[in-house]
Amino acid sequence: MTADSDSENYIEPTSRAPVKVFDCKNCDLGSLVEEIASYEDRVQKIIDYVLSGPFKGKTHDELAKFVDTFGARPSGTFDLEKSIDYMIDLTRKEGLNDIVTEELEVPRWERGIETLTMFEPRKKKMDILGLGESVKTPLNGLTAEVVVISNFTHLEDTPDEEIKGKIVLYVPIFTTYVETVIYRKEGAAKASAKGAVASLVRSIAPFSINSPHTGSQNYSDGVEPIPAAAITLEDADMITRLYNRGEKVKVNLIMYSTLETAVSRNTLIDLKGYKDPEKLVIVSGHIDSWDVGQGAMDDGGGMFISWAVPVILRRLKLTPRRTIRTIFWTAEELGFYGAHSYKKSHKSESHNINYIMESDEGTFAPLGLVANGNRKTRCIVAEVLKLFQSINASTLVEDDSPGSDISIFTSNGIPGASLHNDNAKYFWFHHTEGDTMNVETPENLDLCTAFWTAVAYIIADLSVDIPR
Amino acid sequence: MTADSDSENYIEPTSRAPVKVFDCKNCDLGSLVEEIASYEDRVQKIIDYVLSGPFKGKTHDELAKFVDTFGARPSGTFDLEKSIDYMIDLTRKEGLNDIVTEELEVPRWERGIETLTMFEPRKKKMDILGLGESVKTPLNGLTAEVVVISNFTHLEDTPDEEIKGKIVLYVPIFTTYVETVIYRKEGAAKASAKGAVASLVRSIAPFSINSPHTGSQNYSDGVEPIPAAAITLEDADMITRLYNRGEKVKVNLIMYSTLETAVSRNTLIDLKGYKDPEKLVIVSGHIDSWDVGQGAMDDGGGMFISWAVPVILRRLKLTPRRTIRTIFWTAEELGFYGAHSYKKSHKSESHNINYIMESDEGTFAPLGLVANGNRKTRCIVAEVLKLFQSINASTLVEDDSPGSDISIFTSNGIPGASLHNDNAKYFWFHHTEGDTMNVETPENLDLCTAFWTAVAYIIADLSVDIPR
Missing domain, CATH: 3.50.30.30 (Glucose Oxidase; domain 1)
Structure with missing residues (x-):
């Protein structure tokens, strides 16, 4: 996570106290309440698959292999580009082939x-x-x-x-x-x-x-x-x-x-929706890092839980109504270069972004979401979060422009959320040589992965769009 | 604090759990109980003088000035010798002139x-x-x-x-x-x-x-x-x-x-006893440090609270029965060179060591003492510690050879104690570039100083010797 002026509105427990927790007492969602509750079985299926099933420990293992192989991945470097190729290969091995990369010019400092x-x-x-x-x-x-x-x-x-x-x-x-x-x-x-x-x-x-x-x-x-x-x-x-x-x-x-300048790439992985494939629920993290440490926390963890979303849904044959698009932003650290480029080149379809999610403030124990949107939007998201009480991740924190990369979308009214997690020590390691796998645990990464996947699935599958 | 085989018996909350807390239920000290209780006013006087009187913040300020002036003080260096001279000057300025240094050969790595x-x-x-x-x-x-x-x-x-x-x-x-x-x-x-x-x-x-x-x-x-x-x-x-x-x-x-080898010095500062000046209560810490960090925690803090003991007692005109000797050990880190040399050259008067104390495991909030000795000895020390309930420093932890430098005395049956303090994070900083003033707080140093001074005073002033 960087700290461009654009992103100064993101929530950090260590940086902004008290956070404003959304109160859903007077939400009136009608039949949507029942519809959202009906996802309980599927949520449990995802949680079981990740916490005690075949995916247990996989996010941690894959993240460790990734950062051990590439180390730091600064904007404009060959290491970053190799790491992008690696992620594409890893994704293809999961049978996901709807992958595109989009080039842009980035700084190489x-x-x-x-x-x-x-x-x-x-x-x-x-x-x-x-x-x-x-x-x-x-x-x-x-x-x-x-x-x-x-x-x-x-x-x-x-x-x-x-x-x-x-x-x-x-x-x-x-x-x-x-x-x-x-x-x-x-x-x-x-x-x-x-x-x-x-x-x-x-x-x-x-x-x-x-x-x-x-x-x-x-x-x-x-x-x-x-x-x-x-x-x-x-x-x-x-x-x-x-x-x-x-x-x-x-x-x-x-x-x-x-x-100098160099060319890098955003990476887009689509799990096509069965009903409204043009509508997008985006889950994302950035693949570049600072040149110190390994970028395991900032933002390897966020990227990997976003990678896991289409992987797990495909494995579980849970295809949602809308398309889930995983994005690995590039060159975030020097100023959201990847996100700005995406926003510009996808301007004509920006109305199709139904919801945009990003994890770039740590993958410690998940607590819920930091979300923007009008009251109806927040009511829906809060209702979805009720399904995560068993893993203590039901809190909705209000923020008008959550996220770092995605803040350039959320600050313009596109509804979205960043991962709210127990990141009180985030700034102990942030942008230091200490940003390594030692900050991460398999248990927390599993919890984040399960939570992130299930939330994205539900939002992408609901009968109604998330209101702007 | 180093970790020579000699010293492997010292207590560290982070290294040895659970610590064995002494149970003084069946202690039978007779009239000594009343005698010890009679020190309450003097204990309070010392606590007030340090926590809210003229000495408030002084230990921290002097320690900061010291480590800022000299930085790391590795065995055998000119910086270490200059820092010894500085401490002698600082002590003389307090009107304490009974100071000797004793030379010894030390390694210079x-x-x-x-x-x-x-x-x-x-x-x-x-x-x-x-x-x-x-x-x-x-x-x-x-x-x-x-x-x-x-x-x-x-x-x-x-x-x-x-x-x-x-x-x-x-x-x-x-x-x-x-x-x-x-x-x-x-x-x-x-x-x-x-x-x-x-x-x-x-x-x-x-x-x-x-x-x-x-x-x-x-x-x-x-x-x-x-x-x-x-x-x-x-x-x-x-x-x-x-x-x-x-x-x-x-x-x-x-x-x-x-x-190579070089010459360094132990420093001995005496506050002569009014009744039995040949009998010694030693308070100590080591003045050398590793070459990384500033040696603020290991062991600047321990040295300074030991320095403060005769300074405060002189200022308050509290002269005890026995002599209080402050020792700044040299060349501790490479193997207790100063302590070994002192033990050898003072062999003939070792029977005069009534009690030997050392602080070399941090100067976080004081909790009590880690002490050796027979049951009678521990009963006396535990009774003394009851006077420190107001600052939550009344715990006596049992150890057969407490301390690092002093363990070569305590392991041979000489009664003594090291400072028991809230040092759960001690090994986060130990022997690193992070051993700096940022580990220390004025409040904790004041508490340690008051505690250390009052304990040493009482033991040096009691009507009875501490039994071996």
């Missing part, structure tokens, strides 16, 4: 050597991660004094001459992701406007074992782009203490990177 | 470049930490296949020809520290005996954000010393999965290091 060394008041090497699309430093790096900035008001209130020629270090203390990620995204542009030569940010995370967190950032037009990197909570806090004691903190920052 | 790169079945750079006193590799490193070993029985059962020329990777899953640290300590020696060219170990930790944990290890006589390093839980588990799928895993390991 390649991280080179990155070092940050404090040499005053003492020498200390620090672990850093450059931010996405950051420019590089001169070969010998930038050597400058650090000025510690608490927030943008503090920056504004600081005279330009105190910033000029220095390296700005933003030290926002994590409260919510939405509140603090602005320093990662906009920090370099704002620091440069005040004359800084580079911009550092305390990693956007509530917990750390000296683990820096990368992420995207945006330069502003008319402002000199300056090198931008994240440092660990520990180093940021140490520098802050030194600075507050009146010590002069001097560092050398070396960053190397290249930025 | 210096870590150089360390890289581990998997290149089959795919390329991946891995974060590693060489283990203490490991030999280096050839300049271009060792390139070999990895053989994954679950435990020493598995190693024994594997034919030598399957180990010869390969790199052994031990993958013990953390249960308790004591149970799993043997693979870090003895793994290289045992692997070498079977013909391995290097030894890797899954870090001895229950949790990771791609964080490797270093630590000491021992070669065996008559066995070729081979390079030894720890890798992260994440990488160990990935290699294990690849290996179990039948993939050939090949890596290149480069390690450089030097091993």
Whole structure:
């Protein structure tokens, strides 16, 4: 999951409290209540098949094999394209052949050597991660004094001459992701406007074992782009203490990177509806990842539970009325490139998107959905979620534009939902070397897979469309 | 805290469950009960002075200043010696001048470049930490296949020809520290005996954000010393999965290091007893640290709460009957060098050690003491701990040789105790780059300081000696 301005409305238990839980007390769905209840047997069949049947542990095993084989899959790399081919093969082996890929141009930002060394008041090497699309430093790096900035008001209130020629270090203390990620995204542009030569940010995370967190950032037009990197909570806090004691903190920052463009692909897998095949229920996750870690959590898990939906339905011979389309978005991390491309090229059929779902905030224990839509829409979805009380996944959280990739659809009124899950530790691992299979468990992935598959099936099979 | 065989008996909530809590129901201490109860006012005075008086936050502030100034303080380095001088100055400023240092020879093992790169079945750079006193590799490193070993029985059962020329990777899953640290300590020696060219170990930790944990290890006589390093839980588990799928895993390991000897010092600070000054109650922690992180938790916190004991008692004019001696042990991490040296050079007065205390397992919220001694001894200590119910630090856990440095005294029957504290996350940070001030809080350090000071004072002031 990235944090583009487009997606700042997604729900994260660790970032936005309290979440607004939908109250379905006065929903009046008439005969639809009975119709939805009639799916109970099929829901149980799917749950049994995944939790204790032939699919038990498969999501975890396939995800592990996938990330072990390819590792990180940054936008624009050969590894990402190979991983897309692999997923297509894996899908075909399941007898699903209605697969297309759609090409688009994506950025290829390649991280080179990155070092940050404090040499005053003492020498200390620090672990850093450059931010996405950051420019590089001169070969010998930038050597400058650090000025510690608490927030943008503090920056504004600081005279330009105190910033000029220095390296700005933003030290926002994590409260919510939405509140603090602005320093990662906009920090370099704002620091440069005040004359800084580079911009550092305390990693956007509530917990750390000296683990820096990368992420995207945006330069502003008319402002000199300056090198931008994240440092660990520990180093940021140490520098802050030194600075507050009146010590002069001097560092050398070396960053190397290249930025090019390349071609990548969205992948679309259709399980055709038996009645209204032109109508779509989309389930999705992104296949690209940051270049650190393995992208197991962000977003291998979300991609694999979306992959499992048509696979399981086909195996169980549960063909819904509408088409289920699994999409593996590409190049999400640098700004929803795949989703934007899909939206543009499928504009003429956007009215056919009946419901759009995405899992990109972890595949911990599922709790329900984060959904948009009018009251009727939410009533229907809440009624569907009642079928998941046995696995404790019946909560509907309200959000006007849920999701990351799909937020560019849901924010325009297309009804949809992202997976609501027990992801309180999501930002411990997000965009770090720690985003690996060790974050995932077979049990949680099975629960997510069963839940995701059954929800998508019911919505795709209901006698009525989801209202916009 | 290190993990020498000498110290394997210390208590850690995360490593040894359930701990044995002492039951003081049938203690018969006679008039001593009343005597101990009479300390209540003085205990409260100390607690107030630290929790809400002039010492509030001071332990944290001084510890932060100390670790920010010196960073890591590995055995044999100039930084360690400068940090010892600093502590002596800091102590003199408090009007405590009864300070001596005692020299000893210590190892100086210096870590150089360390890289581990998997290149089959795919390329991946891995974060590693060489283990203490490991030999280096050839300049271009060792390139070999990895053989994954679950435990020493598995190693024994594997034919030598399957180990010869390969790199052994031990993958013990953390249960308790004591149970799993043997693979870090003895793994290289045992692997070498079977013909391995290097030894890797899954870090001895229950949790990771791609964080490797270093630590000491021992070669065996008559066995070729081979390079030894720890890798992260994440990488160990990935290699294990690849290996179990039948993939050939090949890596290149480069390690450089030097091993010399140097001179360091134990530091002894005495607050002389008014009645029996030759009798000692020792409070202690070690001043050296590993070369990664800042040694804030291991063992800056323990050292500072021990430093605070004579400082606070002097400020409050609470002079006990016996002498309180604060000791900053040196070179603990590579094998209790400071403690062994002290034991040897103070052999003739060892009968004068009335009680010996050490904090080297974290300074999280204090819970009580981990203590050895006969029943009478434990009854007395348990009675003292009753005075700390208001801060929830009244638990006495039984252990025959508590402590790390002090275990070489307590295991020989000298009565003593280590700080029992809420350290369930201790091994998340232990011997990593994450051992920083971010693990510590002012509140917990204040609680530890107050508790440590008051306990030491009472024991040093009682009318009776602690029985051996």
